[in-house]
Amino acid sequence: MFVTNIHSGRDNYAGIAAISAQSTAKRARNDVSYLENEVERLLMISEAMWCFIKENHDLKDEDLFAKVIEIDGKDGKVDGRVSPTVPKNCPECDRVLPKKKPFCFFCGVTVQKDCFER
The missing domain is CATH 1.20.5 (Single alpha-helices involved in coiled-coils or other helix-helix interfaces)
Known part of the structure; x- marks a missing residue:
């Protein structure tokens, strides 16, 4: 059993x-x-x-x-796809900007994002 x-x-x-x-x-x-x-x-x-x-x-x-x-x-390559963009730097402090935030974490400057940014 x-x-x-x-x-x-x-x-x-x-x-x-x-x-x-x-x-x-x-x-x-x-x-x-x-x-x-x-x-x-x-x-x-x-x-x-x-x-x-x-x-x-x-x-x-x-x-x-x-x-x-x-x-x-x-x-950089014509392949029928749009690759994710490389990280951008802040125009004020030159540190890497956060992807989905409209401002720099480090210096607080407001950053205009591209409307088609992925």
């Missing part, structure tokens, strides 16, 4: 672990699906914005491609 209970406990633990893994996998699939939908929505919005800009400013698709390559190259 004791041996049966040990095996039963292991089976129960394995069953719980399997249910937990299934739940985690389902959440991951839902997250991926949500992100895919968000990417599609943002692509549609980007295309609509480009159409407005192109029509109202007499631009061509080539102008957009050139700008994309210019922005892509800001990190």
